[in-house]
Amino acid sequence: EIVLTQSPGTLSLSPGERATLSCRASQSVNSDFLVWYQQKPGQAPRLLIYGASTRATGIPDRFSGSGSGTDFTLTISRLEPEDFAVYYCQQYGTSPPYTFGQGTKLEIK
Amino acid sequence: QVQLVESGGDLVKPGGSLRLSCAASGFTFSDHYMTWIRQAPGKGLEWISHISRTGSDTDYTDSVKGRFTVSRDNAKNSLYLQMNSLRAEDTAVYFCTRGGRSTSRYWVYWGQGTLVTVST
Numbered sequence A: 001e002i003v004l005t006q007s008p009g010t011l012s013l014s015p016g017e018r019a020t021l022s023c024r025a026s027q028s029v030n031s032d033f034l035v036w037y038q039q040k041p042g043q044a045p046r047l048l049i050y051g052a053s054t055r056a057t058g059i060p061d062r063f064s065g066s067g068s069g070t071d072f073t074l075t076i077s078r079l080e081p082e083d084f085a086v087y088y089c090q091q092y093g094t095s096p097p098y099t100f101g102q103g104t105k106l107e108i109k
Numbered sequence B: 001q002v003q004l005v006e007s008g009g010d011l012v013k014p015g016g017s018l019r020l021s022c023a024a025s026g027f028t029f030s031d032h033y034m035t036w037i038r039q040a041p042g043k044g045l046e047w048i049s050h051i052s053r054t055g056s057d058t059d060y061t062d063s064v065k066g067r068f069t070v071s072r073d074n075a076k077n078s079l080y081l082q083m084n085s086l087r088a089e090d091t092a093v094y095f096c097t098r099g100g101r102s103t104s105r106y107w108v109y110w111g112q113g114t115l116v117t118v119s120t
Helices: none
Strands: A004-007 A010-013 A019-025 A034-039 A046-050 A063-068 A071-076 A086-091 A104-108 B003-007 B018-025 B034-039 B045-051 B058-060 B068-073 B078-083 B092-098 B114-118
Touching (some): A010 A019, A019 A086, A046 A063, A071 A086, B018 B034, B034 B068, B045 B068
Parallel strands (some): A010 A104
Antiparallel strands (some): A004 A019, A034 A046, A034 A086, B018 B078, B034 B045, B034 B092, B045 B058, B092 B114
């Protein structure tokens, strides 16, 4: 089972700043099969990025994903007030169980 | 539009049973794998089970194998999760999810979740 470790646990930034979130895998993720979700309190997660770098339908271009192998990054170029939430990475490059990182909380500074 | 509506969550004692349901609409249900994902209070996300389009293939995370059973009724556009021998660590919000057009391994559509609390 691939273990995903996200860092930092909490990121405190101001609107307009750039956010960089990290997801590190315990072994290489096949074909960069990694996604990112955003979750706000009391809501279901929302798919942001799949295939490590492809934005899902309707996701603003300030969100971008990069990386390969064991190191992946989600970047939010200019934070909007609605971007403050918890972000999870998830790998789907192996047989089940598909695993998630523990999450990064992006909070307003 | 795609809608997934879970129901059946409740407070149950350890060792008890519960059946969750998910009513699907807005798409051809029988064309898609369906997946259950859970989230313990204040914790992260955990994939727990999926079921193939016809129901012939199922898979589970180790912690629920032998206790949980996923099933579906394509005529009723419904997904189910039978949960037996419940433990305190099964306390979570349970989400019914569906993948995109060409994948079942990550999830575009999510229900609102249903809360299962296992406690005396």
